[in-house]
Amino acid sequence: MNALPQASDGAAQNRRVNIQDVAREAGVSVSAVSKVLRDAYGVSPAMRTKVTAAIDSLGYRPHAGARGMRGRSYTLGMVTRELSSPLQAEIAGAFGLALDGTSYQGILIATDINMGSQRRAIEALLDRQVDGLMLIAPWMPHEAIDVFARRTPLVAIARTGEPDSYDTICDDGRTGSRLMVDHLAELGHTRIAHITAGSGGFVAPHVLSHVARREAYESRMRELGLTPHVVTATFDEKGGYEAAQQLLDADEPPSAIYAGADIAALGVLRAAKERGLSVPDELTVTGFDNAFISSVTGVELTTIDQSALEAGTVAARLLLERLNGRTEAVHHLTEARLVVRRTSGPPPT
Amino acid sequence: MNALPQASDGAAQNRRVNIQDVAREAGVSVSAVSKVLRDAYGVSPAMRTKVTAAIDSLGYRPHAGARGMRGRSYTLGMVTRELSSPLQAEIAGAFGLALDGTSYQGILIATDINMGSQRRAIEALLDRQVDGLMLIAPWMPHEAIDVFARRTPLVAIARTGEPDSYDTICDDGRTGSRLMVDHLAELGHTRIAHITAGSGGFVAPHVLSHVARREAYESRMRELGLTPHVVTATFDEKGGYEAAQQLLDADEPPSAIYAGADIAALGVLRAAKERGLSVPDELTVTGFDNAFISSVTGVELTTIDQSALEAGTVAARLLLERLNGRTEAVHHLTEARLVVRRTSGPPPT
DNA sequence: CTTCTCGTGTAGAACGTTGCACAAAAACTG
DNA sequence: CAGTTTTTGTGCAACGTTCTACACGAGAAG
Incomplete structure (x- = not known):
C-alpha cells in the first residue's frame, strides 16, 4: 500500500466515478441507483435520499455514451446552417436555454446550405445517439426528413406543410408578407420587388418558409392591382447585393425592395449606397426575420418580426413532449409582426 | 417466417447495423473490422478492401457512444457564450469546417457568460466523452481550465499567458491597441476613452484578451503623453450603450471612444445617435474584432481585425495534434490589423 | 532442421449503463 | 390468518465497441 503509489486500490486515482461506486457508497444495488437516476418507478423516499447523497458526495456524473447504449443519451441535437446567419x-x-433545468442537453452542429452536408450532420448526431433532433431551415425534401423522423423525434423549423411524422414550427410568412406589402403600398409604392431564395426543388406543401413569403407577396400584390416582381438569390449579404444590382439596373427599377430575409436586405443596402441612392428617400429597403443585426444603429431595417425566442422555446417543448410519448404531430405557427424602422418611407416623387 | 411479420430474423428490420453484421458480411472477425475502422496496425490490404466493401454495402456507421466507452468518441466539443456574439x-x-475530411466531428454548446453555466457546459461535453475541448473566451480562472485540461486535450481562445497544460490562441491585443491608439492620435484625438469588460478577477498572466487590449491602450496612451480613460462594461450592445452614456455625460467627454469589442461599439453608436452626435464628425467610435456585423453598410465600423477563420482553423489543428500525441503546449498569436472604415475621423475643431 | 522474428488474424474481457425478470417484504383483502 | 396484490429492491444479460493477449503460419537466420 505504501510501497507502490498505484498499487491495489490506488487504481481509483484517475478513474471516473461510476454507478458502481455510487451503489457501493450508498450500500444499495446498481439497479437501484439506475432507477433513481432515471427516476423510474419503485424507489422509496429513503432510498432516494441515500442515493442522491452518495451521488453528491462522490460527484458522480452519468456517462452519456453508456446510457445511450441501452436507454437514452439525454442529448438533443440541433442542425443549423452557417451560424453567421443571425436568426x-x-x-x-x-x-x-429552454432545456436548462431539464435533464437534457442540447448540442449543435453547424453546416452549410447543402443537402449533403446537412445530411452528414444529422447522421453524425444520430451516431452520437441523440434522443431528438431540431433542424433549422433544413435544406432537404420532405421525404428525406421523414426518414430521419421515423427513427427519432424531430422538429423542423421554417418548414411549411403539415407532415405527420414530425413537428414543425414556422413563421407566418403569409401574414408577414401581407403586412409588408400593405405597409409599402400605404406609403405609396407601386413598384415593389421581392428577393427570394431558391425553392431547392422541394414540392409543395413541404417547402421552406421563404416560399410561402414569396407566394403571399405575389398574391397580395395582385390583390392590390400591382405587378409582382421576384428575383431569386442566395440568402446572404452577397446574394442580396447581387439581386439588388439586377433590380436596380432594370428599365423601371423598383422604388421598394422587400427582401425575404434580413441578411439579404443588408446586401441591398450596400448596393444602394454604392449607387448613391439614399435610403429611404430614394429607395425603400425591407427584410424579414427581425434578426438582432437589423436593429443595430445605422442599419435600422424595417422588417417582419418572428420571435427566435419563441421558436427555440417551443421547439424544445415539442421535443420533450415527444420524448414523453406524444406521437401525433404538432404544427406551430409563430406570429408575424411588422416592425417599422428607418429604411422604409414614401417613394421619391 | 410468413406468419408473423416480425418473427425470427425479422428482428433485423429496425436494428442499427453494427460491427458484428459487418464482420459476418465480410467473413472476418469483429476485431479485424475494428482494426480497419481505427486504421490500427496489422491489417493486410486484402482485409481492408473486404471490410470496407462490407461497410459500404451495409451502410454501417460506428456507434459513437460505444466507441467512447473503450476508446475515442471522435467528437470534439466547443463551448461559446451566447452565439449572438458574432465573432x-x-x-x-x-x-x-477545418474538421471536415477528418474522422472527427465538432459539436457545440452555447452558454451565457457565467462561470457556473460554462462549467456545466464543459461537464456536459465531458459526460459525452469528447476527445478534446475548444473553449472560446472561457470565463473562468486558469486553475479551473487547468483541471479540465488534465483530463482532456484543450485549447482556449482569447486567453493570454502561456499555460503549460493547454494550448491557446489569442489575438495580438497589444499590437491591436497600439495600432488603434496611433490611428486615433494621428487623426488628432487627445481625449480617447476605452471601454473594457471586467477582468473576472482572474490573475495575470492568465486573463482574457480584452485585458491585454486595455493594458496596451493605457501604456500606449501614456507613451504619447495622453491620459487614458477606461470604463468597464459588459460586452454587449446594452453594455456599450451604458458605458457611452457615462463617458459622454462627463465634464470633458472624449472625442473618440475605442470599445474593446465591436459588439459594445454598436451600443456606443446608439448612444451617439440618441444624443444627435454625428459619427465620425462629432464623435469617433471604434471597436475590436472585425466581426461580420461591423462591415455591414450603415455600421461600417473602424476596428481591429482578428481572423476568426484563422482562430478556428488553428484550434482544430492544435487539437488534432494533441490527439496524435503532442503534449507540450503551443501558443498561437493571431495578427492584428487595423481596418479603417466610416466611424473614425478627425475630432471636431 | 531448429529457432526467431515478423505479419496477420482472432478470442474475449472490459467499458458504464439500462431495464427485464424475479424475489422478498409489506400492505391490503375477505 | 391465508391469500392476493402492491411496493420495493436486486441480479444479470444485454448494448456496440476497443484492445490486450494470444495463435498461427511464413520467412529469415543460425
Whole structure:
C-alpha cells in the first residue's frame, strides 16, 4: 500500500466515478441507483435520499455514451446552417436555454446550405445517439426528413406543410408578407420587388418558409392591382447585393425592395449606397426575420418580426413532449409582426 | 417466417447495423473490422478492401457512444457564450469546417457568460466523452481550465499567458491597441476613452484578451503623453450603450471612444445617435474584432481585425495534434490589423 | 532442421449503463 | 390468518465497441 503509489486500490486515482461506486457508497444495488437516476418507478423516499447523497458526495456524473447504449443519451441535437446567419443562432440559443433545468442537453452542429452536408450532420448526431433532433431551415425534401423522423423525434423549423411524422414550427410568412406589402403600398409604392431564395426543388406543401413569403407577396400584390416582381438569390449579404444590382439596373427599377430575409436586405443596402441612392428617400429597403443585426444603429431595417425566442422555446417543448410519448404531430405557427424602422418611407416623387 | 411479420430474423428490420453484421458480411472477425475502422496496425490490404466493401454495402456507421466507452468518441466539443456574439459564431464555424475530411466531428454548446453555466457546459461535453475541448473566451480562472485540461486535450481562445497544460490562441491585443491608439492620435484625438469588460478577477498572466487590449491602450496612451480613460462594461450592445452614456455625460467627454469589442461599439453608436452626435464628425467610435456585423453598410465600423477563420482553423489543428500525441503546449498569436472604415475621423475643431 | 522474428488474424474481457425478470417484504383483502 | 396484490429492491444479460493477449503460419537466420 505504501510501497507502490498505484498499487491495489490506488487504481481509483484517475478513474471516473461510476454507478458502481455510487451503489457501493450508498450500500444499495446498481439497479437501484439506475432507477433513481432515471427516476423510474419503485424507489422509496429513503432510498432516494441515500442515493442522491452518495451521488453528491462522490460527484458522480452519468456517462452519456453508456446510457445511450441501452436507454437514452439525454442529448438533443440541433442542425443549423452557417451560424453567421443571425436568426438561426438566436433560435439555437433559445433552444438551449429552454432545456436548462431539464435533464437534457442540447448540442449543435453547424453546416452549410447543402443537402449533403446537412445530411452528414444529422447522421453524425444520430451516431452520437441523440434522443431528438431540431433542424433549422433544413435544406432537404420532405421525404428525406421523414426518414430521419421515423427513427427519432424531430422538429423542423421554417418548414411549411403539415407532415405527420414530425413537428414543425414556422413563421407566418403569409401574414408577414401581407403586412409588408400593405405597409409599402400605404406609403405609396407601386413598384415593389421581392428577393427570394431558391425553392431547392422541394414540392409543395413541404417547402421552406421563404416560399410561402414569396407566394403571399405575389398574391397580395395582385390583390392590390400591382405587378409582382421576384428575383431569386442566395440568402446572404452577397446574394442580396447581387439581386439588388439586377433590380436596380432594370428599365423601371423598383422604388421598394422587400427582401425575404434580413441578411439579404443588408446586401441591398450596400448596393444602394454604392449607387448613391439614399435610403429611404430614394429607395425603400425591407427584410424579414427581425434578426438582432437589423436593429443595430445605422442599419435600422424595417422588417417582419418572428420571435427566435419563441421558436427555440417551443421547439424544445415539442421535443420533450415527444420524448414523453406524444406521437401525433404538432404544427406551430409563430406570429408575424411588422416592425417599422428607418429604411422604409414614401417613394421619391 | 410468413406468419408473423416480425418473427425470427425479422428482428433485423429496425436494428442499427453494427460491427458484428459487418464482420459476418465480410467473413472476418469483429476485431479485424475494428482494426480497419481505427486504421490500427496489422491489417493486410486484402482485409481492408473486404471490410470496407462490407461497410459500404451495409451502410454501417460506428456507434459513437460505444466507441467512447473503450476508446475515442471522435467528437470534439466547443463551448461559446451566447452565439449572438458574432465573432464566436464565426470561430466555431471555422473550427467545424477545418474538421471536415477528418474522422472527427465538432459539436457545440452555447452558454451565457457565467462561470457556473460554462462549467456545466464543459461537464456536459465531458459526460459525452469528447476527445478534446475548444473553449472560446472561457470565463473562468486558469486553475479551473487547468483541471479540465488534465483530463482532456484543450485549447482556449482569447486567453493570454502561456499555460503549460493547454494550448491557446489569442489575438495580438497589444499590437491591436497600439495600432488603434496611433490611428486615433494621428487623426488628432487627445481625449480617447476605452471601454473594457471586467477582468473576472482572474490573475495575470492568465486573463482574457480584452485585458491585454486595455493594458496596451493605457501604456500606449501614456507613451504619447495622453491620459487614458477606461470604463468597464459588459460586452454587449446594452453594455456599450451604458458605458457611452457615462463617458459622454462627463465634464470633458472624449472625442473618440475605442470599445474593446465591436459588439459594445454598436451600443456606443446608439448612444451617439440618441444624443444627435454625428459619427465620425462629432464623435469617433471604434471597436475590436472585425466581426461580420461591423462591415455591414450603415455600421461600417473602424476596428481591429482578428481572423476568426484563422482562430478556428488553428484550434482544430492544435487539437488534432494533441490527439496524435503532442503534449507540450503551443501558443498561437493571431495578427492584428487595423481596418479603417466610416466611424473614425478627425475630432471636431 | 531448429529457432526467431515478423505479419496477420482472432478470442474475449472490459467499458458504464439500462431495464427485464424475479424475489422478498409489506400492505391490503375477505 | 391465508391469500392476493402492491411496493420495493436486486441480479444479470444485454448494448456496440476497443484492445490486450494470444495463435498461427511464413520467412529469415543460425
